[in-house]
Amino acid sequence: METISIGEAKSRFSELVSRATAGERFLIRRRNRPVAALIGSVELERLERLSETAHRLALVLGQDAELLRQIEAGEVHPAMAAFGLWRDEEELAGLAEEIAANRQRQATRPEVVL
Secondary structure, eight states: OEEEEHHHHHHTHHHHHHHHHTTOOEEEEETTEEEEEEOOHHHHHHHHHHHHHHHHHHHHTTOOHHHHHHHHTTSSOTTHHHHHHHTTOGGGTTHHHHHHHHHHHSOOOOOOOO
């Protein structure tokens, strides 16, 4: 995937659209931070089908529809999907409480900066 600045994307927009239509992908950055991606419509349709298939599979496997909605809306972290599938497992029933208790007992951890 080629990385380009917003200014470059503006000046080469027609060319980039043609290349994206041919299957190339572009990551557009502003001030060296990713802000957008340019992909072809065929690739977008493929990604949307894949997402919908994953959503249906999660429902078939017993995932809570409300939790999936919250994940898609960005209200909760996608890792919660795994927890949602485990919610009825007796062996894991107290896992969340145990993890929370362990974190409370630990000394403060340094902040991770990415």
